[in-house]
Amino acid sequence: MVVYTYSVKEKTSRNTAAKRKIEEVFQKTTSPITLKQLYKKVATAIPGVAYSTVFRVVERLEKDTIVSRVGFKDRGALYEWSGRPHHHHLVCEKCDDVADISDQMLSFNDSKVAKSTGFVITNHSVELTGICKPCQENN
Amino acid sequence: MVVYTYSVKEKTSRNTAAKRKIEEVFQKTTSPITLKQLYKKVATAIPGVAYSTVFRVVERLEKDTIVSRVGFKDRGALYEWSGRPHHHHLVCEKCDDVADISDQMLSFNDSKVAKSTGFVITNHSVELTGICKPCQENN
DNA sequence: GTGTTTGCAAATCATTTGCAGCTTA
DNA sequence: TAAGCTGCAAATGATTTGCAAACAC
Numbered sequence: 001m002v003v004y005t006y007s008v009k010e011k012t013s014r015n016t017a018a019k020r021k022i023e024e025v026f027q028k029t030t031s032p033i034t035l036k037q038l039y040k041k042v043a044t045a046i047p048g049v050a051y052s053t054v055f056r057v058v059e060r061l062e063k064d065t066i067v068s069r070v071g072f073k074d075r076g077a078l079y080e081w082s083g084r085p086h087h088h089h090l091v092c093e094k095c096d097d098v099a100d101i102s103d104q105m106l107s108f109n110d111s112k113v114a115k116s117t118g119f120v121i122t123n124h125s126v127e128l129t130g131i132c133k134p135c136q137e138n139n
Numbered sequence: 140m141v142v143y144t145y146s147v148k149e150k151t152s153r154n155t156a157a158k159r160k161i162e163e164v165f166q167k168t169t170s171p172i173t174l175k176q177l178y179k180k181v182a183t184a185i186p187g188v189a190y191s192t193v194f195r196v197v198e199r200l201e202k203d204t205i206v207s208r209v210g211f212k213d214r215g216a217l218y219e220w221s222g223r224p225h226h227h228h229l230v231c232e233k234c235d236d237v238a239d240i241s242d243q244m245l246s247f248n249d250s251k252v253a254k255s256t257g258f259v260i261t262n263h264s265v266e267l268t269g270i271c272k273p274c275q276e277n278n
Numbered sequence: 279g280t281g282t283t284t285g286c287a288a289a290t291c292a293t294t295t296g297c298a299g300c301t302t303a
Numbered sequence: 304t305a306a307g308c309t310g311c312a313a314a315t316g317a318t319t320t321g322c323a324a325a326c327a328c
Binding site: 013014017053 | 283284
């Protein structure tokens with residue numbers, strides 16, 4: 001079990017069941033999940049846990065950049081653990097399955113964009129949509 | 140003024156003030172806007188217009204693929220006119236200004252991704268974050 | 279002990295819908 | 304006239320907050 005560590009900016013933090021479980025769910029889940037999904041999983045392990053608790057823990061985790069919010073078009077806000085290597089997502093149109101894509105596979109260069117727009121690029125996010133293998137076959 | 144034209148799937152459509160104004164706002168605005176922003180602009184020209192009217196017109200326009208919803212991380216759903224050539228967005232962290240980026244500037248290949256994941260790629264969306272020139276200078 | 283965290287309930291905010299009256303064609 | 308469109312009000316759903324009790328340290 002990974003020990004909970006807040007960023008240096010945080011003075012204190014307490015090790016609670018909710019936090020431990022939330023971290024565990026994030027670690028076990030490869031694809032981004034909604035707060036609702038997270039809450040359901042947490043509530044199974046900790047009956048009676050409040051949605052607001054999950055909300056606040058994740059809120060804190062996001063501020064501390066331990067989890068990050070990733071944006072998808074239609075679904076609501078999704079969260080995933082930040083520790084994993086930089087990657088992007090490929091979402092299946094049919095079943096909403098999410099595959100990870102490494103940055104190298106995309107190979108586009110920010111500098112060309114930076115030059116033509118005058119922006120300094122600080123971050124990029126790519127979302128691909130497609131149809132996964134199983135769904136292609138079950139057609 | 141561009142004439143309102145629904146897709147062939149639509150049997151009928153009526154030319155109303157709300158629709159004309161909504162189209163006009165979309166045409167004049169280069170960056171994606173929220174429903175709220177759109178509503179405010181429409182309401183200025185058409186006092187007393189209902190939010191739900193704007194909602195429903197945009198809903199219809201989206202179904203007819205005349206406007207498209209683009210996803211950003213933090214802000215809510217954003218809409219933009221679809222007619223423009225395929226492009227992506229570069230958002231300024233400081234002032235939320237949005238610059239367009241042509242697809243060619245990014246030059247990444249779906250086929251490599253398709254090969255390694257088994258997915259058939261149907262669409263892609265790129266969101267870059269950065270700091271625009273004015274904000275760099277005003278620092 | 280004491281300051282953080284939690285559960286509960288309620289506030290907020292965005293999105294969506296039902297309906298009856300109005301408008302466009 | 305008739306089907307579409309609109310305003311209004313209210314439902315829904317997601318997100319957020321206040322507060323007192325419970326808990327970690």
